[in-house]
Amino acid sequence: MAPTLRVLIHGGGIGGLTLATALARRGHTVEVAEIREELDALGVGIIQPSNALHVMRELGVLDECLAAGFAWEVLTIADPAGNTLARIPQPRMDDLPAANGIPRPALARVLGDAALAAGAKIRFGVTVTELDDDGTGVTVALSDGSTGRWDLVVGFDGIGSPLRTRLYGDRYAPAYTGFANWRVTVPRHPDVRGVxxxxxxxxxxxLLTPITDELMYLGAVFAEAEDHRPDPARAHEQLAERLAVFSGPVAEALRAVTDPAAVVYSRISQVTVEEPWHVGRVVLAGDAAHASTPHLAQGAAMAGEDALVLAESLDAADSVPEALEAWEARRRPRALWVQALSGAVLKQEMGAPTTPEEDALLEVGVPGAAHVLVKPY
Incomplete structure (x- = not known):
């Protein structure tokens, strides 16, 4: 491999910024093209399981993530009144915490600062308009009228990936699962010291998930029509109606929500790119290639692992095409296993029919998956 590469990353989310930092620290020339005008991560909080924290340590930002979030070790199962039914210690990778809850905007700041400090450039308000891969490099036109030539283009541009559409047309449009996620940030209950x-x-x-000493988020998944949208004037009331069976800390959290705009509603969709994730020198990663349901809390972790392993693969290979082949061979089995088990857990929890293949995965279950995923990736 040449000592330095020119790499364009399409998308400034968790995976894109992780890759930007990892590559820039290795001396490569890196630019991130981000359609948003700033790194204003949408949503509430996110869980960083131990394997995600391992990526953050390799990136050099573990301490910043832990300082901005709330680390925890034990999953608590409770009845509708909040009475504890079980306390399940979660597995760790190495000496890391089992998990860390962190606000999405805080994680975006940590990763954005790390990318810039490493020497990567972030260009806001731009997207790819043209690609020309001649086998030795990729000429890219951006929406601001600029043109550049790159050794590698990486699409970390999310579940609605424009690069995926350029590569494969509409063959891999997001598939709605029939379920949606309701989430809202509330003051942390003092007894909520883990999920x-x-x-x-x-x-x-x-689910109640701590994300700082002061804050936690409430999350719940329900079957929803594909065209359903919460009433902007009473989204908090609609969420409370769906969770009316609960008392205790869940009801207390709901009482703290008085602004319907605070409720974040997102349909749960999946994407599986069944063809190779790279075409020539253009590659898809993270949700652009293998978006999962949130039931293993591994979506962001998989994106981070994708990024770190891609940087390592570029280190080890003699050429970009060889690196992409090696990267995909290493990443595809793990990412698609996470996706398949996440989808099976969703069906099981919602009482939807499962296939024999999904039943076999469900024998591993969420606790078993956690032990699998703290193994080296």
Whole structure:
């Protein structure tokens, strides 16, 4: 491999910024093209399981993530009233915490600062308009009228990836699962010192996840029509209606929500690119290639692993094409296993029919998956 590469990353989310930092620290020339005008990560909080924290340590930002978030070790299962049914210690990778909850905007700041400090350039308000891969490099035109030539173009541009559409047309459009995620940030209950899963069987499940000393988020998944959108004037009330079976800390969290605009609603969709994730010198990663449901809390972790392993693969290979082949061979089995098990857990929790293949995955279950995923990637 040449000592330095010119790499364009399309998308400034978790995976894109992780890759930008990893490559820039290795001396490569890196630019991130981000369609947004700033790194204003949408959403509430995110769970960084131990394997995600391992990526952050390799990147040199572990301490910043832990300082901005809330680390925890134990998953608590509770009944609808909040009474503890079980406390399950979570596995760790090496000497890291089992998990860290962190606000999405805080994580965006940490990763953005790291990328810039490493020497990467972030260009806001731009997207790719033209690609020409001649086998030795890729000429890219951006929406601001600029043109550049790159050794590698990486699409970390999310579940709606424009680069995926350029490469494969509409063959891999996001597929709606029939379910949607409701989330809202609330003051942290003092007893919530790790994820608390309150369950009413298949009727409803609610998660309380600490993300700072002061804050946690409430999350719940329900079957929703594909065209459903919460009422802008009463989204908080609609969420409370769906979780009416709960008392205790879940009900207390709901009472703290008085602004309907605070409720974040997102449909749960999946993407599986069944063809190779790279075409020539253009490669898709993270949600652009293998978007999962959130049921293993591994979406961001998979994007981070994709990024770090891609940087390592470029180190080890003699050429960009060889690096992409090696990277995909290493990443595809793990990422698609996470995706398949996440989808099976969603079906199981919602009482939807499962296939024999999904039943076999469900024998591993969420606790078993956590032990698998703290192994080296």
């Amino acid at each position: 608390l899963m309150a369950t009413a069987g298949k009727e409803a499940k609610a």
